Amino acid sequence: MLKKFLRSDRGLSLIAGLAAAYMWFVHRTTRWTVLGEDGPDALARARRSFIVCFWHQRIFLMAPIWARRSPIHMLISAHSDGRLISKTVAHYGIDTIVGSTNRGAAAALREMIDLMKRGINIGVTPDGPRGPARKAAPGIAIAAWMGKAPVVLMAYSTRGRFLASWDRFLVPYPFGRGAMIWEIVEPPAAKSELDAFARHIETRLDAITEQADRMTGMVRA
Numbered sequence: 152m153l154k155k156f157l158r159s160d161r162g163l164s165l166i167a168g169l170a171a172a173y174m175w176f177v178h179r180t181t182r183w184t185v186l187g188e189d190g191p192d193a194l195a196r197a198r199r200s201f202i203v204c205f206w207h208q209r210i211f212l213m214a215p216i217w218a219r220r221s222p223i224h225m226l227i228s229a230h231s232d233g234r235l236i237s238k239t240v241a242h243y244g245i246d247t248i249v250g251s252t253n254r255g256a257a258a259a260l261r262e263m264i265d266l267m268k269r270g271i272n273i274g275v276t277p278d279g280p281r282g283p284a285r286k287a288a289p290g291i292a293i294a295a296w297m298g299k300a301p302v303v304l305m306a307y308s309t310r311g312r313f314l315a316s317w318d319r320f321l322v323p324y325p326f327g328r329g330a331m332i333w334e335i336v337e338p339p340a341a342k343s344e345l346d347a348f349a350r351h352i353e354t355r356l357d358a359i360t361e362q363a364d365r366m367t368g369m370v371r372a
Contacts, residue, residue: 167238171214174239178215180325181309184366187333191303194335195221200267201335202295204352205305206360207279208318210236212307214243216331223272224248226259228280245274256290260297267298277352284318285357292349295338304334304356308363330366332359 194201203223205213217223225240227233227247237247248266250259263273273294277287295302310327314320323329334355339348363369 163235163238167235168242170235170239171242174212174215177309177323177325178212181323181327181329183329183331185331185333187335188331190333190335191220194301194303198270199301200270200298201272201301201303202263202267202291202298203272203274203303203305204277204291204356205274206285206318206356207276207282208284208313208321209307209360210276210279211321212309212323213274213305214240214245216305216307217245217274218243221272222270223274224263224266225274226250226263226276233280248273260290260294263294264298267300273300277349277356278318282317285353287349287353287356289345289349291352292338292345296342296345296348299338301338302336302352304336304352304359305332306356306360306363307331308360308367308369310367310369328367330363332363334359 191201191203203213203217224246225236225248227237227240227249229249233249240247248259248262250256250262267273275291275294277291278284291302294300307329309321309323309329311321311323314322336348336351336355339345
């Protein structure tokens, strides 16, 4: 009975509300060190739409981190986990696009391009929703190239617990210190460079994630 309720729309809404409140609490009680924040702010001032890219492992605090910045839609899968994420980020004024960088990609790609033409940014986990972990699907590179949109790589680290999931999902704890790193990469000029661009996204996103972990002591330097 309880399991059925938790999978219902009302149950998901309840869990989403609790998750959103906990996310806000963790974000507000964390002492942040931020690197590269001027990059996405400068793009917003220049009215350049962009794609925010982060690993699925670090999705938990992305909504409160982004709150009150420029408009953004997140690419979210249609499965039950995706529904929960969609309801959770809605508490921060973030809309969603149903699809993924692998499944439902064509329709999602068209919607992403249309939104960016209208000045709305896109949030993507390039290894979601099911992995492999920290491997960027080609959809992110294609979307950036077609939309002529820079990719804003984003990583954070806080004290927390890594779950035994496919992505080793990080559940942050409150009252810790955190590191947040932003980096911008421009899309390639030629279609032939898309594979290399996807690998570059993967390499740089890994690098700044590991840098954030070192800054917070989550791993040894």
